[in-house]
Amino acid sequence: MKTLLVPIDHTAAAEHTLAYANKLAVRWPAEVVLLYCHPTAPGIQAAAAEPAEQEQRLRSLVERLRYQQLTRQDGRRIRYRYRLVGGCLHDHVQAEAARCAANLVVMGLEHLDGGRQAAPGNHAAAITELVTCPVLVVPPGRRTLPSRLVFSTDFSALNPHILPRLSALHDAFPAPLDLVQFYSPGQRPLRRQLKQAVGRAAAQLTWPAATAHLLEDDAPLEGISEFCHRHQAQLLIIAPANAAQLLRYFDSCYTTTQAYHTRIPVLVLRPQERQATVSCCERCAERLGQPKPQAALPDYHAVRWA
Structure with a gap:
């Protein structure tokens, strides 16, 4: 359930x-x-x-x-x-x-x-x-379930555990999904790598209707708001790397001016934390707590070469 x-x-x-x-x-x-x-x-x-x-x-x-x-x-x-x-x-x-x-x-x-x-x-x-x-x-207000979704993040640094979690939500949001990657003018030499990263994410998602977009914009947050407005998206999906990035989406300048991305629901995805190693007994716990010895490198200067 x-x-x-x-x-x-x-x-x-x-x-x-x-x-x-x-x-x-x-x-x-x-x-x-x-x-x-x-x-x-x-x-x-x-x-x-x-x-x-x-x-x-x-x-x-x-x-x-x-x-x-x-x-x-x-x-x-x-x-x-x-x-x-x-x-x-x-x-x-x-x-x-x-x-x-x-x-x-x-x-x-x-x-x-x-x-x-x-x-x-x-x-x-x-x-x-x-x-x-x-x-x-x-956000406050009456609204219907979304008929168009937008997923915006840095796909080149995206945690791979997020994509299966997004795929699991398809039954709740069975709508077309746009994957949007923004890059600044200074990142033009990286366009190929960024495009490949978005393509890999679209291929790994079990989403029937997923479209990848690679767009240039020196202000990604304003760009994603305009993209959602232009495509009339009803749900924005983000995967921020930290709380500071999430706070920027709801900055007072955007809420005061009622930017489009503050007037639609926002789905926040976070990667699952890696579980700590669990020991099976006291001896294993003591061994795991000891620092790992550094690998001994050969002393080539002490070798007598013929």
């Missing part, structure tokens, strides 16, 4: 996030796990309702939204689970994602965490760094 973990609060923007997750749950299909973190700060502790009341509010919200934009038959097929914890989402999302074996985290762009409003994108970047599964960031 595929699982969607949906962090939620009682704001209007959260309703749009849940409505989008409902459509994904029907399309995939998947189970929806609603995660609500109620504030526990001293100043607002008295205003926090009892867990039973909070769960009842979530159930009422679910029953209202599941049939609002879905047919009654589709709404009945969705299975929900509820998780209520105290504190900030940052403190619980990693454990909750592992607990329910989440395949995808669906969260809002502007999420209230513990009663504190974070800048757009900062909260999403922080949550993305904490979980290993893909994270779908949904």
